Amino acid sequence: MIAALSLTCAEAQTQPVYARSSVRCMGVELDGSQTLRVQGYGRKRSDAKEQAMKNAVWAVIFDGVKEGAQGCDMRPLVAEANAKERHEDYFNRFFADGGDYKKYVSLSDTKKRSGGKSKDKLGYAYDLTIRVLRAELKARLKADNVIE
Numbered sequence: 001m002i003a004a005l006s007l008t009c010a011e012a013q014t015q016p017v018y019a020r021s022s023v024r025c026m027g028v029e030l031d032g033s034q035t036l037r038v039q040g041y042g043r044k045r046s047d048a049k050e051q052a053m054k055n056a057v058w059a060v061i062f063d064g065v066k067e068g069a070q071g072c073d074m075r076p077l078v079a080e081a082n083a084k085e086r087h088e089d090y091f092n093r094f095f096a097d098g099g100d101y102k103k104y105v106s107l108s109d110t111k112k113r114s115g116g117k118s119k120d121k122l123g124y125a126y127d128l129t130i131r132v133l134r135a136e137l138k139a140r141l142k143a144d145n146v147i148e
Helices: 002-014 045-063 088-094 100-104 134-143
Strands: 023-028 034-042 117-119 124-132
Touching: 023 045, 034 045, 045 100, 045 124, 045 134, 088 100, 100 134
Parallel strands: none
Antiparallel strands: 023 034, 034 124, 117 124
């Protein structure tokens, strides 16, 4: 029993961890949009791409983007500590697969073969360049009474 438990713990430690912390700012445009380098993980490329877009929008809304080029230290759009829980239904719909978050991202800055790619037993990790339309996203959250 103890041997099986230690084997399970050892396997868990060797599996990669893909977190939202892998978001780096590449620059800020004059329209207020942010160009981010984001990692996404999934069983296939399309899943990883969608996850990277979600991670980018999540970072802009909740975490802020502090890593990367100078001038990118932007605060999160939602400053309220319990906003995720208070507006849980709203954000569950917003971040659902194919949800409204897609209206606020663009992959136009991604160049072919510019992203890093790695594979493990569970799937693929891709690094993508994603532009988040911060001003439009902020206006949406205000209109939906999520922020003031």
